[in-house]
Amino acid sequence: MNQDQAACAPPVIVARKLTRKFGNLEAVAGVDFQVQPNQCIGFLGPNGAGKTTLMRMIYSAIEKTSGELTVFGLTPMVDRKLINSRLGVVFQDNNLDEDLDAAECLHVHALYCGLDWPTARRRTAELLEWLSLADKARSRIRALSGGMVRRLMVGRALLNGPELLILDEPTTGLDPQVRHVIWAMLRELRRQGIIILLTTHYMDEAQQLSDSIMLMDRGRIILSGRPQELIERHLERYVLQVSGLESRPALSADVRHEHVGDTDYFYSHTEPPLRALYRQLPQNALLRHANLEDVFLKFTGRGLHE
Amino acid sequence: MTERERGRHEELIEQELARAAQAAQPAAEPVLGVRPPQLGYFRTQTRLRTGWFWSLYGVWYRHVRVYTKTLLANAAPPVFEPLFFFAAIALGLGSYMPNASFDGLPYATFVASGLVVASAMFTSVFETTFGTFVRLVYQKTYDAMLGTHLALNQIFIGELLFTATKGAVFSSIVLGVTAAFGVRPTAWCVLVPVVGAATAYLFGAIGLIVTSYVRMINNFSFFTSGIITPLFFFSGTFFPVRGHNTVLTVFAGLLPLTPAIELSRALYKGEFTRVTLAYLAIFCIYIVICHVVSLRRMRKRLLS
Numbered sequence: 001m002n003q004d005q006a007a008c009a010p011p012v013i014v015a016r017k018l019t020r021k022f023g024n025l026e027a028v029a030g031v032d033f034q035v036q037p038n039q040c041i042g043f044l045g046p047n048g049a050g051k052t053t054l055m056r057m058i059y060s061a062i063e064k065t066s067g068e069l070t071v072f073g074l075t076p077m078v079d080r081k082l083i084n085s086r087l088g089v090v091f092q093d094n095n096l097d098e099d100l101d102a103a104e105c106l107h108v109h110a111l112y113c114g115l116d117w118p119t120a121r122r123r124t125a126e127l128l129e130w131l132s133l134a135d136k137a138r139s140r141i142r143a144l145s146g147g148m149v150r151r152l153m154v155g156r157a158l159l160n161g162p163e164l165l166i167l168d169e170p171t172t173g174l175d176p177q178v179r180h181v182i183w184a185m186l187r188e189l190r191r192q193g194i195i196i197l198l199t200t201h202y203m204d205e206a207q208q209l210s211d212s213i214m215l216m217d218r219g220r221i222i223l224s225g226r227p228q229e230l231i232e233r234h235l236e237r238y239v240l241q242v243s244g245l246e247s248r249p250a251l252s253a254d255v256r257h258e259h260v261g262d263t264d265y266f267y268s269h270t271e272p273p274l275r276a277l278y279r280q281l282p283q284n285a286l287l288r289h290a291n292l293e294d295v296f297l298k299f300t301g302r303g304l305h306e
Numbered sequence: 307m308t309e310r311e312r313g314r315h316e317e318l319i320e321q322e323l324a325r326a327a328q329a330a331q332p333a334a335e336p337v338l339g340v341r342p343p344q345l346g347y348f349r350t351q352t353r354l355r356t357g358w359f360w361s362l363y364g365v366w367y368r369h370v371r372v373y374t375k376t377l378l379a380n381a382a383p384p385v386f387e388p389l390f391f392f393a394a395i396a397l398g399l400g401s402y403m404p405n406a407s408f409d410g411l412p413y414a415t416f417v418a419s420g421l422v423v424a425s426a427m428f429t430s431v432f433e434t435t436f437g438t439f440v441r442l443v444y445q446k447t448y449d450a451m452l453g454t455h456l457a458l459n460q461i462f463i464g465e466l467l468f469t470a471t472k473g474a475v476f477s478s479i480v481l482g483v484t485a486a487f488g489v490r491p492t493a494w495c496v497l498v499p500v501v502g503a504a505t506a507y508l509f510g511a512i513g514l515i516v517t518s519y520v521r522m523i524n525n526f527s528f529f530t531s532g533i534i535t536p537l538f539f540f541s542g543t544f545f546p547v548r549g550h551n552t553v554l555t556v557f558a559g560l561l562p563l564t565p566a567i568e569l570s571r572a573l574y575k576g577e578f579t580r581v582t583l584a585y586l587a588i589f590c591i592y593i594v595i596c597h598v599v600s601l602r603r604m605r606k607r608l609l610s
Contacts, residue, residue: 082455093446097447111363115357
C-alpha cells in the first residue's frame with residue numbers, strides 16, 4: 001500500500017473523548033486520537049499514565065466509561081470477537097503457562113484463536129522457527145530465560161496472523177541484546193504491513209520504532225507527532241547535562257539553563273556555546289542531542305509522578 | 307450466535323478471502339536468518355466457521371494439559387480423601403452394624419454412593435475457587451485468553467467442562483475402589499460418572515460465583531470450611547436425611563449436594579421413584595441457575 005492509498009483508507013482506530021474511570025480515578029481522561037493503516041504508534045508515558053488501560057479498551061478486556069472508540073470500524077465489547085480475531089496482544093506480564101513447554105503454549109493459544117488442530121501445529125512450528133526457538137520447543141516455560149519468554153510472547157500474538165499488533169511494554173526488564181532482537185522483529189513485522197501499537201516508558205524505544213508518538217500523562221495525551229518533529233518543535237537542539245555543580249558558570253545569551261534536583265541542564269540551538277561551557281566545567285558533563293526524554297520531562301516536570 | 311453476527315461473519319469471510327488472494331506478495335527479506343511466516347493467511351473461512359469449537363476445546367485442553375503435567379501432586383489428595391472416609395466410616399464404623407439397612411442399602415454401599423458424588427464436588431470446588439483465583443490474579447491466564455477472540459462465556463464454559471471431566475474421572479475412581487472393597491454396584495452405576503460430571507459442573511459454577519466476589523485468597527476458607535464441609539456431612543453422605551421430619555427433609559433436599567447424592571443412590575439401588583424424579587428436577591434447575599449466574603458474575607469480575 002503506497003502513501004496515497006494509506007491516506008485515503010479509513011483509520012484503523014478512532015477514539016473520541018475516550019474515558020475510563022476506576023472509582024474516582026480517571027485512568028484514561030478523555031483522549032482523542034486516530035491510528036492510520038500501516039503505522040506504528042508509540043504510547044509513551046510514566047507508570048500509571050493510562051497506557052495499559054487504553055490498550056485494554058482496544059482489545060475489549062475492559063469497558064470504557066464514556067466517549068467513543070472504534071477499532072477496524074467496529075465497536076469493542078460489542079464486536080469483541082470480530083475485532084480480536086484481527087489483532088494480537090503481547091502482554092506486559094509473562095502470562096504463559098509455566099508448566100507447559102514452549103510448543104504447547106503456542107499450540108494452546110492457537111486453539112484459542114480458533115485454528116484447527118493441524119493448522120495450530122503447523123503454525124506453532126513455523127513461528128518457533130522464526131523466533132529461533134525451535135530447539136526449545138520441548139523446554140518448560142519456567143526453564144526459559146526472560147528474553148526467550150518475551151520472544152515467545154511476541155510469537156504467540158502472531159499465531160492468528162493479525163493485522164494489528166498491540167505490545168504493552170515489550171522490552172521492560174530485558175537486556176540490550178534481547179531488546180535489539182525484539183526491535184528487529186518488530187521492524188520486520190512493520191515491513192509486512194502490520195500496524196503496531198506500542199506502549200513503553202523507554203524513550204529510545206519509542207523514538208526508534210514509532211512513526212508517531214502519543215505522549216501520555218495522567219490519562220491524557222499531552223503531545224503527539226513524529227518523534228523528531230516533537231523534539232525540534234519543543235526544544236533546542238543540544239543539551240549539556242551536568243550533576244553536582246557548585247557554582248553556576250557565566251552563560252551566553254543563547255544558552256537556556258534549567259536546574260532540577262542536583263543536576264543542571266543547559267540548552268542551545270547551536271553546539272559551540274555548549275562546547276565552550278563543557279570545557280569550563282570540572283565535573284563529568286554530558287553533551288548530547290536533545291531527545292524525547294527531555295521533551296517528556298519538559299512537559300511533565302522532573303519530579304516523581306505518583 | 308445471532309443472525310446479525312452471522313451475517314457479519316459471512317461478510318468478513320468474503321473480505322478475508324479477497325484480501326488473502328491479494329496479499330500474495332513476496333515476503334520481506336529475512337532479518338533473523340529465517341524467512342518470516344506469511345501473515346494474514348490464517349484468517350480463512352475455517353477459522354471463522356469452526357473456530358468456536360476449537361476455541362472452547364483449546365480452553366478445556368489447556369486445563370487438562372496443565373493439570374496432567376503435575377498429575378500426582380494434583381490428583382493424589384482428592385482421590386485419597388474420600389477413600390479415607392470410606393475406610394474409616396463405611397468399613398470401620400460400618401463393621402459394628404453388619405445387618406443394618408440404610409435406605410434399603412448395606413451401610414458400606416450407602417456411604418459409597420454418597421462419596422462418589424462428594425469426591426466430584428470437592429475436586430470441582432477447589433478447582434474453581436483456589437485454582438480460578440490463582441489464574442485470575444497471579445498467573446493472569448485469563449488476560450491471555452482475553453487477548454484472543456474467545457468469547458468471555460467460552461472461557462468459563464471451557465473451565466466448567468474441565469471440572470466436569472474431572473468429576474467424571476474422580477467419581478469413577480471412587481466407584482472402582484469401593485467396588486474392590488466389596489460394594490456391589492448395579493448395572494445402572496455406569497451412569498455414576500455422568501452424575502459425577504453434573505455435580506462437578508454445578509459446584510464448579512458455585513465456586514466461580516464465590517470467586518467472583520473474593521478479593522483475597524484467604525477468604526476462600528470461609529466458603530470451603532463453612533459451606534462445603536457442612537454440605538458434605540449433612541446432605542445424606544453418611545446418614546439418610548429423609549424421613550426425620552418434613553421440615554428437615556425439605557431443607558436437606560434443597561441443599562445443592564443432596565439431589566446429586568440421591569440420584570447416585572438411586573443408581574446404586576437400581577430403583578427410581580417419583581422422589582428421584584423430583585431430585586432430578588431440582589438438580590437440573592440448580593445447574594441452569596448456577597451456570598447462568600456464574601458466567602454473568604465472572605464476566606463482570608473479568609472486565610472490572
